[in-house]
Amino acid sequence: MPESRAHKIPESVLVLIHTPDRQVLLIRRADAGEHWQSVTGSKDHVDESWLDTAVREVMEETGIDALAPGHRLLDWGLENVYDIWPEWQHRYAPGVQRNRERxxxxTVPSPLSVRLSPREHTASQWLPWLAAADRCFSASNAEACLMLPRFLA
Structure with missing residues (x-):
């Protein structure tokens, strides 16, 4: 079990869960009203690999095993760097202003039922990729939805 830490590590993953026919899973944040997003989350420790972070976050936030037979987890090789929102700044060490997101x-065979952590998310929905992009509250999430066809080709 990872040791507890005082501050979040400013390195995180965004995992776009989708079907081959471009249905995208979105989950609604518990702490931010109607903010819909893909699975996101920070590394638990600085040495945790991007892949391990992605697998752990998918399981924690949805109950989906990213490595299950028939599932395909792909590192898109893309990173976003963005300013941490002021309302979440307190989670990071003093002076940390930016986060790096992989x-x-x-890909899952078809829309799956999810098991949400009520502390983090309050609802889920599967949407066509363009509708999902429109529903996402963050630019990096919307951009990932819009890039989906490129990674399915």
Whole structure:
């Protein structure tokens, strides 16, 4: 079990969970009203690999095993760097202003039922990729949805 830490590590993953026919899973944040997003989350420790972070976050936030037979987890080789929102700044060490986010895609055969952590998310929905892009509250999430066809080709 990872040791507890005082501050979040400013390195995270975004995992776009989708089907081969471009249905995208979105989950609604518990702490931010109608903010819909893909799976996201920070590394638990600085040495945790991007892949391990992605697998752990998918399981924690949805109950989906990213490495299950029939699932395909792909590191898209893309990173976003963005300013940490002021309302979440307190989670990071003093002076940390930016986060680095690695983007993954997780293909599942068909829309799956999810098991949400109510502390983090309050609802889920599967949407066509363009509708999902419109529903995402963050630019990096919307961009990942819009890039999906490129990674399915």
């Amino acid at each position: 983007v993954f895609g997780l």
